[in-house]
Amino acid sequence: MVSRVQIELLTTGTELLLGTTQNTHGAWIGQRLLRMGLRVARQVTVPDGEAVGRAMGIALEEGEVLIVTGGLGPTSDDLTRESLAEVLGLEMIEDEAAMRTIEEFFASRQRVMAQANRKQARAPVGADILANPNGTAPGLYLPPVLSGSFNCAVFLLPGPPRELYPMFESEVVPRLQAMSGIEKVPEFVELKFAGIGESDFHQGVDDRLDAIPGLEHGYCARPGEVDLRLIGSASSIREARKVVAGTFSEELVSDDGSNLEKVIVNLLVEQGRTLAIAESCTGGLIASRCTDVPGSSSVFRYGFVTY
């Protein structure tokens, strides 16, 4: 069930390591790839600057595809383009079409283009320029042949989500699909449980899940809750669900990604019943989680926090 393409993800940005910005690219890209039957083998985050080039070197050694986000901006700490050219020994040139697009981006917004933006049109010789309708930084795609002995395809993508997401969809997804040749995407099911611990699963079903051919399974535990992740063929997942249902049917919360509070609220809506909550140690957390569910206003009456 391991994907056929070794994908390395390099997210760059000092703010991600200082913790002033949450790194959400990993989860977003991971979910998008999962729907294509692919996955990230390793994600690395390094600060802006010279660490980017070194991290690229390591990723190129092992990856068949390297996706890099961030560092395509116009300021002095944006060095992703230059670092890649250096690591691969490629010459950089100013791409005329890219330069025109950047100029038009500013002109259409009646803004003056800063001289610094010129460097955003520079690209290693032979790279494809990936259009960015939502910002000034074009992305870059280098087919495997450009990386020489590494034989690794490279995508350089902008960091801001509203530029990254559409570019990933229009430029990265089709290229990865062609590359991977996956026709049948394995199924993915997440079963959520409450009231049992991870070790109950180990004792109760782990061996039997291990024995199912073509199935990959894993756990994620939170206080009072466990998610069981199943990836594989339709038949292997059917078999796994049977094993689990026979042992932990009482504790099963959902099989469609719905969390505990969503299941509770939906049940109440269905049955036309209402909810009042009195809580102490949790200080409003239960009420907060329940009222976060869309549609909860029709069932939620009162919350009493007696902290």
Next chain:
Amino acid sequence: MVSRVQIELLTTGTELLLGTTQNTHGAWIGQRLLRMGLRVARQVTVPDGEAVGRAMGIALEEGEVLIVTGGLGPTSDDLTRESLAEVLGLEMIEDEAAMRTIEEFFASRQRVMAQANRKQARAPVGADILANPNGTAPGLYLPPVLSGSFNCAVFLLPGPPRELYPMFESEVVPRLQAMSGIEKVPEFVELKFAGIGESDFHQGVDDRLDAIPGLEHGYCARPGEVDLRLIGSASSIREARKVVAGTFSEELVSDDGSNLEKVIVNLLVEQGRTLAIAESCTGGLIASRCTDVPGSSSVFRYGFVTY
């Protein structure tokens, strides 16, 4: 201004790469270290299983401190302890005291301990066991001498935040403080701007900020907003603020981490004024951001979404 200790962070967990769980450890640990004058040099995320050992090998090569989160649970995909022992060629033994603590954890909750939990008491010979009052997985600390030629201190910490955070505070922070010998933590200021782009900074102030001795600066851009990060001595930060204030005083939103909506709501509260919002393309986003600010209920009157 680069911290004196090379800290490598390895976050493990297949769910982090599949994107079903958001990886928040990097930001939390980054912020905590920043307050000590330290920072993460590189963060790597790998799936559960054999990738953990290989990632440890790479991190040990470069790091003086390696912090690993996750994979200390009782199930078959929890292999962090075993992987470390294998990479370092250390023998694993069952720690009697750790075993007793785990047994007591279950006894105090009137639960039966699963046989699988026994492996959570195993540790490489010579390692310090780090108590976990909030779960069954004890952490581990290996002083540099145990890692042989790597000469790298290693922390193995549990993945769940409510187990990780207190253990980090009580066990990791004091050891890192002793190791780093930092007496004077550099200051950190984040200036938030709205209505200008990153390239305006490059053109307007970047060179002058670069020229300030002992100052490190960087940018993080979002649509319509730019954060400028300043790290350094009190005097270098004072000088940088003067440079920026002289050029972009109109666009400055805050210097204490407050976002745009918080500044707006606080100004309205101070002046006893109220807020009504009519928005179209943003579909309620402006209202949502404003009502997310604590205290906004006293100023927010109406939001009209005319989508």
